[in-house]
Amino acid sequence: MNVLIEWTYKSPKGSGTVFRSEEMPAEKALLIVEDLEKTGRVKDVVFIDQFDTSWMVKELKGYLKGIETEPHNVKVYFDGGFDIATSKAGLGCVIYYEQSGKSYRLRRNAVLTNLVSNNEAEYAALHLALLELELLEVHHLPVQFIGDSQVVINHMSEEWPVIEKDLSVWANKIDEKLKVLGIQAAYKLVPRKSNTEADRLATQALNDIEITAKSEQMG
Template identity: 50%
Template sequence: MYVTIEIAYLSTKGIRTTFFSEEMDAEKALEIANDFEKWNRAESIQFFDHRGNRWNKKELVSYTEEIVTEPHHVTVFFDAGFDLKTNQAGLGCAIYYRQNHKSYRIRKNIVVSELTSNNEAEYAALFEGIKQIEELGVHHQSVTFKGDSKVVINQLLGEWPCMDETLNQWADRIEEKLETIGIDPLYQDITRKENREAHQLATKALENVEINSHIELEKL
């Protein structure tokens, strides 16, 4: 989980002010909070998640201790390709997460033939990513979904209307699945360059090259 820190600060001369941090990983936010407490100048320290929910230090410590053994800090990159000649779609997703203080990556692609458009394929790729994190055991937390399909991202954010019944059905299916496993989605529109990994997976699927990997990442 990512949070923003709010620190009510009192200087040695009795001047009060409030500091707000940038959004950061909850564990790093706790480290900074501990440093401020050592100076004995912080009158209060509170944390806010992306939904505006307020956390005190004890609550955030408890949360990070509970979730460390489960997959968390999950990010799903998704993309799709659609071949008009064959009516086949290649779906690709790359998933990054942390568990037990280690980082992992899943790469998955599949080819399907039941779809009718590139936009539908993009929705299907996102749904495949959701199925993958469900199999991983991710539940009741925020997950970031990144894709370069403005149609999918903006429709799911409610910023663009969806007039296509097929796409509406996919959106409903996605929302129902996320609700079932307790996922609070954070959708981000990224560039094709930023989404290169998922794009390559989708392309390989259309070339009938199956990729299904799950590895631990080396520490940087």
């Protein structure tokens, strides 16, 4: 989880002002606050996450301790492709997460035959990622979903209304799954070149190459 730090600085003569840091991992933010507090001039420290929720020092430490052995700091890349000639959809997702002090990457793809468009394939890829998060027992955490589909990202972040009935069904299905898992979703649109792993998995699915792989990421 990324947070920013907000604190009040008190000068020796009693004047003060409020400072706000850039966004950073929560673990790093706690270390910085510990260092700041050694000056004796820092008051009213709070951490603010990407959903504008405020955390006190003890609350954030307790939260991080509680999730240490569970998957956390989760980042999901997803992509879908559709072959009009065969009416097949290839889905791909890559999930990065941390657990028990280690970093992991999970890659998964799948093929579907009952879709009708590339936009549907993109939605189905996001839904596939959610099913994988459920299997990992990711719950009640902030998760960042990253994709190159303007339609899906802008629909799910509520930048655009969902008009098409087929896509609305997918959007509702995804919202329901997010609610069940208690996941706080944040969406990020990236260029296609920044989503090559998920794109490759989707293409491999279209070529009937099935992949399910988990690996530890070395620093």
